[in-house]
Structure formats: C-alpha cells, structure tokens
Amino acid sequence: MGHARVGTMPDGRAIDVRSVSLTYAGRPPVHALDGVEIEVARGEFAALLGPSGCGKSTLLRILADLVRPTSGEARADSVAYMPQRDLLLPWRRVLGNAVFAAELAGTPPDEAKRRARALLSRFGLEGFEQAWPAQLSGGMRQRLALLRTFLAPRETLLLDEPFGALDAITRRQMQRWLQDVLALEPRTVLLVTHDVEEALNLADTIYVMSPRPGRVVARIPVALGRPRDAATVTSPEFVALKARLLAALDDDGTSGLAGS
Amino acid sequence: MIRALSILRRATRNYAPAVSLLLVLLGVWESAVRISDVAPYLVPAPSRVARAFLEVRGTLPGHLRTTAAEAALGLALSAVLGAGCAALLAWSTPLRRAAYPLLVISQNIPLVVVAPLLVVWFGFGMLPKVLVVTLMGFFPIVVATTDGLLRADHDLVELAHSYGAKRSQVLRSVLIPSALPAFFAGLQISAAYAVLGAVIAEWVGASSGLGLFITRSQTAFRVDRVFVAVTVIAALSIASFAAVHLAARLAMPWQHAGQGGAQEEVGR
Numbered sequence: 001m002g003h004a005r006v007g008t009m010p011d012g013r014a015i016d017v018r019s020v021s022l023t024y025a026g027r028p029p030v031h032a033l034d035g036v037e038i039e040v041a042r043g044e045f046a047a048l049l050g051p052s053g054c055g056k057s058t059l060l061r062i063l064a065d066l067v068r069p070t071s072g073e074a075r076a077d078s079v080a081y082m083p084q085r086d087l088l089l090p091w092r093r094v095l096g097n098a099v100f101a102a103e104l105a106g107t108p109p110d111e112a113k114r115r116a117r118a119l120l121s122r123f124g125l126e127g128f129e130q131a132w133p134a135q136l137s138g139g140m141r142q143r144l145a146l147l148r149t150f151l152a153p154r155e156t157l158l159l160d161e162p163f164g165a166l167d168a169i170t171r172r173q174m175q176r177w178l179q180d181v182l183a184l185e186p187r188t189v190l191l192v193t194h195d196v197e198e199a200l201n202l203a204d205t206i207y208v209m210s211p212r213p214g215r216v217v218a219r220i221p222v223a224l225g226r227p228r229d230a231a232t233v234t235s236p237e238f239v240a241l242k243a244r245l246l247a248a249l250d251d252d253g254t255s256g257l258a259g260s
Numbered sequence: 261m262i263r264a265l266s267i268l269r270r271a272t273r274n275y276a277p278a279v280s281l282l283l284v285l286l287g288v289w290e291s292a293v294r295i296s297d298v299a300p301y302l303v304p305a306p307s308r309v310a311r312a313f314l315e316v317r318g319t320l321p322g323h324l325r326t327t328a329a330e331a332a333l334g335l336a337l338s339a340v341l342g343a344g345c346a347a348l349l350a351w352s353t354p355l356r357r358a359a360y361p362l363l364v365i366s367q368n369i370p371l372v373v374v375a376p377l378l379v380v381w382f383g384f385g386m387l388p389k390v391l392v393v394t395l396m397g398f399f400p401i402v403v404a405t406t407d408g409l410l411r412a413d414h415d416l417v418e419l420a421h422s423y424g425a426k427r428s429q430v431l432r433s434v435l436i437p438s439a440l441p442a443f444f445a446g447l448q449i450s451a452a453y454a455v456l457g458a459v460i461a462e463w464v465g466a467s468s469g470l471g472l473f474i475t476r477s478q479t480a481f482r483v484d485r486v487f488v489a490v491t492v493i494a495a496l497s498i499a500s501f502a503a504v505h506l507a508a509r510l511a512m513p514w515q516h517a518g519q520g521g522a523q524e525e526v527g528r
Contacts, residue, residue, distance in 0.1 A: 064422045065422070066418055066421070066422055080423070081419070081422045083415060083418075083419060085415060087413070087415055087416055087419050089416070089433070089434070089437065090514050091437040091440075091512065091514050092514075100423075100433070101423045103433075104420055104423040104424060104425040104429055104433075105423050105424055106424070131517075132513075132514045132517040133514075134514065134517055135517055152423055
C-alpha cells in the first residue's frame with residue numbers, strides 16, 4: 001500500500017511524488033497511474049498536461065489525500081484542493097462560500113471574513129458578497145471557487161482544470177488574472193490541464209503525461225518571462241515550446257523521459 | 261407602491277381561475293337545490309350553509325382552536341421525529357434496511373383502527389389526537405428527508421473532507437442544507453393531511469374539536485352544519501399548507517433568488 005502524507009517537508013519541496021502507481025480493482029483492473037514522478041519546489045507553478053482520462057485528476061486526488069496510491073509515495077505540503085466542478089454551496093452567499101474552506105480548516109470566522117472581504121475586489125467579486133452562487137456568471141463562480149481555495153490556510157494549491165468550463169476568451173482573461181493574483185499572494189501551484197497554451201501561459205514547469213496508464217513522459221521547464229501577455233504567445237520561444245509539448249503529447253511516452 | 265401593485269396583479273393572475281371556478285360551482289349547486297326542491301337535511305343549498313355558519317359563530321371558534329392546536333402540535337412532532345429518524349436512517353445502512361419495511365407497515369395500519377385504541381390508552385384529551393396526526397405526518401417526512409440526505413452531492417462532502425471537516429461539520433454545513441428541500445416537500449404533504457388526521461381522531465371520542473362538532477351535527481340531522489365544518493376544515497388545511505410553504509421560503513431563500521431580480525437587489 002502506498003502513502004499520501006500531508007505535512008511540512010524539510011527540503012524546500014512542496015510536492016514530492018515518487019513512483020506512484022494506482023490500479024483500480026475490477027475486471028479487468030484499470031491501471032490509472034504507472035510510476036509517476038513529480039517534484040515541485042516551494043513557490044513553483046507546475047502544470048500537469050495530458051489527454052483526458054490519463055490520470056491527472058487522480059494524481060491530484062492522491063495529493064489531496066482522498067485516494068491512496070497502490071504503490072509509491074506521494075508527499076505534499078498542506079494542500080488546498082480545487083476540483084473540476086466549482087462545488088459552491090447553493091445555500092451560502094458569496095461571502096459564506098469564500099470562507100467555507102477556511103472555516104473547516106479552523107480559521108476563526110471573523111478572521112476568515114475579514115480576509116475574504118480584503119480579497120473580494122481582487123477576485124472581481126466586489127459588490128456581490130450578498131449574492132447567491134446561482135446569480136453569478138461562470139467566470140465569477142470559478143473566481144469564487146478559487147478565492148475559497150486561496151483562503152484555506154494552505155501552502156499549496158491543487159487546481160483541477162479550473163477554467164475548463166469557460167469559453168476561450170474568458171479563459172484567457174482568467175489566466176492573466178491568476179498570474180496577477182499569484183504575484184500578489186504567492187503560492188505553490190500544481191495545475192491540471194489539457195490545454196497546451198494554458199500550461200505555457202501559467203507554468204514554470206510542465207509535466208506531460210501519457211494516456212492511461214498515466215506516466216510522466218516529459219518534464220519541460222518554461223523559461224518565459226512574466227507577465228506572459230499577447231506578445232509572449234506569438235514569440236518564437238513560445239512557439240518552439242508549444243511544438244515540443246505537442247510532440248511529447250503525440251509521442252505516447254514510448255521514448256521515455258525527455259527534457260529536464 | 262408599484263411593488264404592491266405588481267404583487268396584487270400576480271395574485272389575481274394566480275388565484276382568479278380557482279376562485280371563479282369555485283363561484284360557478286356554488287352557483288350551479290344553489291340553483292340545482294332550488295329547482296329540484298330537495299330536502300335540506302339531505303342536501304342544503306350554499307345559502308343555507310351560510311346561514312348555519314352565522315348560527316354557530318359562537319361555538320365554532322372553540323372547536324376550531326382545538327383542532328388547529330392538535331394539527332399544529334402533531335405536525336411539529338412529526339417534523340422533529342421525522343427529521344431525527346431520517347438522520348439515523350441515512351447515517352446507517354443496516355439500520356435503514358432493518359427499519360424501512362417496518363415504517364412502510366406502520367403506514368398501512370388503518371387510522372380508524374388505531375385511533376380508538378389510542379383513545380382507550382390515552383383518554384379523551386388532546387394527546388391521542390396529536391399522536392394520530394404524528395403517525396400520519398411522520399412517514400412522508402422520514403421518507404423524503406432520508407432520500408434528501410442520501411442524495412447530497414458526494415463531491416461536496418469530499419471537498420469538505422479535503423479541508424479537514426469533522427463529521428458534525430459535514431452534517432451541519434453540507435448534508436442538512438442539501439436535504440432541506442426534500443424535508444419541506446415531505447412536510448408539505450404531512451401538513452395537507454394534518455387537519456384531516458385530527459378530525460378523524462376526534463370522531464372517535466373527544467370533548468372538543470371540529471370532528472366532535474361534525475358528529476353532533478350529524479346526529480341532529482343538521483347537514484348544513486356538517487357542511488360548515490367541512491368548509492372550515494378545508495380552509496384550515498389550506499392555511500397549514502400555506503404556512504409550511506412560507507416557512508420553506510424563509511428557510512431556503514437561495515431557492516427563490518432569480519437570476520435577474522436579485523442581481524438588482526445586490527446592487528442596492
């Protein structure tokens with residue numbers, strides 16, 4: 001049986017995944033993950049890029065201590081997990097949803113509310129603290145779910161396709177916005193996505209995963225300056241990295257680890 | 261002012277069809293009785309029922325109060341017991357498997373059999389009536405609330421756990437709010453039957469109440485007074501149904517936050 005341990009790690013790493021494999025019992029058994037190795041330094045923004053069903057989300061769930069790996073070891077700093085669905089509580093107003101995670105993690109209610117109010121405008125929710133989630137647009141719901149994640153007193157954010165349900169234009173705006181927010185409120189981030197440009201817009205390091213069973217087939221550092229704007233997207237470096245990522249995705253992982 | 265007008269207009273639109281149909285039916289009834297000249301102790305005309313209403317306006321309120329109190333107490337008791345049992349049944353699968361068949365059986369024991377027994381055991385006071393109402397109202401609430409608790413979004417529960425939520429926190433902040441709509445749906449059904457339950461119980465033996473009023477009127481061949489009681493019972497049932505509806509709205513304000521309207525309110 002593998003381990004998923006949450007706690008502060010001594011050596012400047014926020015996430016440390018060592019040969020993690022996961023097989024779901026059944027007939028036939030499903031191999032979801034196969035010997036995954038990932039290492040994220042504190043303060044780093046890492047992206048897991050791979051096709052749908054490659055086990056990216058499963059890896060986040062292991063790090064959030066919701067699933068145990070079959071073998072291997074996954075260790076992480078205290079993590080705040082944001083699933084694919086925004087999972088707002090319909091019966092709480094915006095402010096109540098914002099403090100939900102903090103409240104469960106033991107932050108005193110007044111303190112949590114004060115911090116939430118201070119961040120509302122940064123998350124584009126000013127003037128909406130008394131609104132119900134059903135009254136928000138898709139982008140606002142997603143920003144509120146992110147605010148909830150940020151307010152949890154945790155060092156590392158595990159984001160599972162946070163902008164997956166948004167249209168391309170809104171998604172691009174949200175990516176720019178997330179860069180700004182992280183500049184202001186630094187966190188370690190592990191982002192799951194199947195969008196090559198999203199990974200390149202946001203990450204310091206990109207892990208490319210193969211289709212099931214998920215393996216890391218490439219670790220590609222992204223040495224692009226920040227903030228990454230429209231000019232970055234058309235730069236030769238960006239295009240070259242994109243070509244490399246697409247090649248790694250097409251490659252299926254048969255050639256083993258590339259880059260690094 | 262404009263708001264009051266729009267509420268009035270909405271009320272007219274919602275209730276005018278029902279009220280008109282009722283008036284038409286009463287008119288048909290009145291003329292049918294007058295034309296056929298049927299004996300008033302068989303079928304009284306609405307006008308005669310109205311006269312009977314004036315005759316009993318001194319004694320009726322006391323009976324009404326008794327029945328209303330029994331219905332309200334019984335309904336409250338079934339809400340508390342029903343929600344509590346639902347929590348237990350949702351919490352433990354073995355318990356649910358064991359108790360569910362018994363619950364269904366309990367619902368199939370005819371009230372006309374149980375009510376006299378309860379009167380024998382607990383006397384002619386309010387207690388046996390309250391218990392009959394509780395027995396009737398308990399079942400819809402348990403079934404609906406258990407279902408509501410079991411249907412709570414599993415991902416939400418998991419999210420709460422990922423932030424270190426304790427069992428009691430999950431119950432309070434996720435499970436109970438998720439089950440509220442189902443609980444109120446059950447309570448609404450129970451409310452519609454609560455008055456009926458109290459009247460049936462009074463039928464068997466009582467010192468006060470609309471059921472007693474009906475038995476007395478029947479033995480005196482005062483069918484017009486029976487109809488008075490029926491009208492009052494109907495009004496009481498509608499009132500309790502409406503009260504639960506209002507309580508549901510107050511308890512679940514998010515359910516009525518429309519996209520457009522509330523956006524405005526937020527800006528204000």
